[in-house]
Amino acid sequence: MDMFIKSLVGLAVIKQRQGLLLALAIATVACSPENDQASKNGVSAVIVANPAADLVLRGGIVASMDANVVGATAVATNGHLISAVGSDEQISGWIGPDTQVIELDGRILIPGLIEGHGHLMSFGRAQQIIDLSDIRSWDQAVSRVASAVDRAQPGQWIFGRGWHQEKWRRIPNDAVDGVPLNRSLNQISPNNPVLLGHASGHAAFANDAALTAAGITHETSDPNGGTIVRDAEGRATGLLRETAQRLVAKVGEAYQARRPESQKRAELRERVLLAGEQALAHGITSFHDAGTGFDIIDLFKEMETAGELPVRLNVMVRGESNAELAAKLAAYRMVAEDNDFLTVRSIKKQVDGALGAHGAWLLAPYADLPSTAGLVLEPIEEIKETAKLALQHGYQLNTHAIGDRANREVLSLYEQAFATVEVEGDALRWRIEHAQHVDPADVGRFAELGVIAAFQGIHSASDGPWIPLRLGERRSEQTSYPWRDLIDSGAVLVNGTDVPVEPIDPLASLYATVSRMTSQGKPFVPEQALTRVEALASYTINGAYAAFEEDVKGSVTPGKWADLVVLSNDFFAVETADIARLQIEMTILAGQIRYAREPSTQSN
Numbered sequence: 001m002d003m004f005i006k007s008l009v010g011l012a013v014i015k016q017r018q019g020l021l022l023a024l025a026i027a028t029v030a031c032s033p034e035n036d037q038a039s040k041n042g043v044s045a046v047i048v049a050n051p052a053a054d055l056v057l058r059g060g061i062v063a064s065m066d067a068n069v070v071g072a073t074a075v076a077t078n079g080h081l082i083s084a085v086g087s088d089e090q091i092s093g094w095i096g097p098d099t100q101v102i103e104l105d106g107r108i109l110i111p112g113l114i115e116g117h118g119h120l121m122s123f124g125r126a127q128q129i130i131d132l133s134d135i136r137s138w139d140q141a142v143s144r145v146a147s148a149v150d151r152a153q154p155g156q157w158i159f160g161r162g163w164h165q166e167k168w169r170r171i172p173n174d175a176v177d178g179v180p181l182n183r184s185l186n187q188i189s190p191n192n193p194v195l196l197g198h199a200s201g202h203a204a205f206a207n208d209a210a211l212t213a214a215g216i217t218h219e220t221s222d223p224n225g226g227t228i229v230r231d232a233e234g235r236a237t238g239l240l241r242e243t244a245q246r247l248v249a250k251v252g253e254a255y256q257a258r259r260p261e262s263q264k265r266a267e268l269r270e271r272v273l274l275a276g277e278q279a280l281a282h283g284i285t286s287f288h289d290a291g292t293g294f295d296i297i298d299l300f301k302e303m304e305t306a307g308e309l310p311v312r313l314n315v316m317v318r319g320e321s322n323a324e325l326a327a328k329l330a331a332y333r334m335v336a337e338d339n340d341f342l343t344v345r346s347i348k349k350q351v352d353g354a355l356g357a358h359g360a361w362l363l364a365p366y367a368d369l370p371s372t373a374g375l376v377l378e379p380i381e382e383i384k385e386t387a388k389l390a391l392q393h394g395y396q397l398n399t400h401a402i403g404d405r406a407n408r409e410v411l412s413l414y415e416q417a418f419a420t421v422e423v424e425g426d427a428l429r430w431r432i433e434h435a436q437h438v439d440p441a442d443v444g445r446f447a448e449l450g451v452i453a454a455f456q457g458i459h460s461a462s463d464g465p466w467i468p469l470r471l472g473e474r475r476s477e478q479t480s481y482p483w484r485d486l487i488d489s490g491a492v493l494v495n496g497t498d499v500p501v502e503p504i505d506p507l508a509s510l511y512a513t514v515s516r517m518t519s520q521g522k523p524f525v526p527e528q529a530l531t532r533v534e535a536l537a538s539y540t541i542n543g544a545y546a547a548f549e550e551d552v553k554g555s556v557t558p559g560k561w562a563d564l565v566v567l568s569n570d571f572f573a574v575e576t577a578d579i580a581r582l583q584i585e586m587t588i589l590a591g592q593i594r595y596a597r598e599p600s601t602q603s604n
Contacts, residue, residue, distance in 0.1 A: 052096030060104025064556040077562040080590035112285030112563030114543030116496035124271025126500040130160030161197035182238030202354035204245035276310020283584040285563040291316025291348035316348035329393040346396035352406040360403035367472040398431040425450030447490035457513030464524030495538035511580035562591035
């Protein structure tokens with residue numbers, strides 16, 4: 001490699017179908033001063049009447065994700081917009097007496113990262129309740145609940161979230177379906193109902209006080225799309241799969257609802273702010289919220305009007321009946337306007353559950369639980385009706401599908417919907433959320449139909465060690481997280497973390513995306529990994545495309561919103577294992593520094 005070229009990234013093919021951009025990734029070449037002329041020739045810069053910038057970042061590597069902006073080392077912004085991108089020399093003309101100048105010192109500047117699939121309010125709530133995401137044994141969960149019981153009033157509900165039995169070092173001998181009985185919870189909390197959400201959100205664990213409050217007895221039937229797990233004597237163990245957890249959750253919610261309105265409102269607002277603070281600290285400037293009801297959207301609207309939303313939100317409407325959707329979709333549709341912090345133009349549906357909880361809908365039974373092939377959480381006919389409403393009101397339809405049967409069913413449903421209105425799927429940009437296990441026969445259908453695959457790279461790291469237990473080795477290799485096959489077929493991939501299912505750490509997700517390394521340090525179907533260019537595109541320009549916002553965000557392009565992130569080192573040059581160790585140095589949102597890890601790097 002030429003000594004003057006600091007980093008070279010292969011130019012990804014820009015593919016177009018029916019005149020619509022389906023994939024964007026960019027070659028980034030950062031040149032030394034000796035090669036500055038070559039750099040200038042490849043750089044796009046904009047000159048306006050008033051060249052004094054509010055903010056200039058210079059002396060770095062600009063990974064623009066824009067094929068027309070290559071080799072840049074500096075950026076100038078005015079207000080919430082990017083004014084110019086070019087070499088240090090070109091951008092020097094933008095520096096005035098009041099311009100704030102950030103010396104990048106060779107670090108890399110990338111577009112603001114876009115969380116392609118997360119749950120904002122659940123993320124905020126996870127910071128208000130017992131955090132079980134880092135426990136490595138059931139005893140640790142019981143200990144944390146015991147501490148909460150000591151502080152609680154008699155009868156007060158206790159909530160927690162984040163446990164995952166596959167991450168524990170050991171499982172109690174009397175476990176049922178790999179999850180303990182609730183006896184120890186009953187002993188330490190006989191008078192306080194306890195409900196502990198699984199990390200996936202697709203199961204929960206309750207003590208007897210909570211089960212009793214919900215009226216669950218030996219005779220209680222399993223709800224549609226859910227399972228009340230029982231031991232050999234028919235006693236509920238405390239484990240509630242999928243929709244069964246709602247039986248208890250709604251009682252806990254009713255208890256919470258008895259509090260003063262001012263307290264409830266303050267708690268909801270705090271959730272938004274807590275989630276946003278963590279998002280910014282991890283380089284996330286835009287967040288696809290998957291999704292929430294009209295009542296919470298009303299809260300978001302109020303906070304946006306007051307200038308209080310901490311990040312840009314693209315919200316999917318979820319949890320509303322088709323009758324409610326028909327009545328309210330038109331009034332709630334919001335597309336991106338200038339410097340917008342809230343858009344609502346998609347609907348979230350959920351056809352199946354999670355693989356870990358045996359809820360993913362499969363084409364064949366589970367290898368470790370042959371009595372089931374998963375659960376259908378929302379009937380296909382109901383989703384078909386939602387699809388009609390989405391087409392009628394100009395909304396995307398974004399459907400959760402994890403199992404290979406679920407993905408096939410949703411693709412067929414979309415295909416029928418597109419044919420009904422004689423519209424190409426590319427124009428509608430409908431999505432499948434997760435797309436974790438896809439039969440090889442269905443992989444090419446994503447690109448053929450113009451359906452976006454919204455995946456979470458970090459899930460492969462967390463789930464890889466135990467997926468073969470659920471599916472067997474052969475099915476795991478054939479169907480699990482087929483990112484390489486999807487992108488090679490021409491599909492658009494959008495990355496995220498599914499926070500709070502996983503930590504909101506895009507660098508960990510990017511590392512998993514390009515390495516396919518599991519949390520146990522072993523590769524999981526490594527041939528399905530993406531290149532670094534493809535991976536970064538999945539967190540930037542592809543995320544913008546998936547929200548119909550590629551004209552205003554997703555790349556470091558003059559005229560787009562000034563949402564930018566500085567990384568501690570060159571994402572494209574460090575060793576693969578070091579990607580997860582990169583640090584978010586600075587997050588800039590709408591031209592304002594909203595997070596800085598090292599304030600000392602700033603100068604005027």
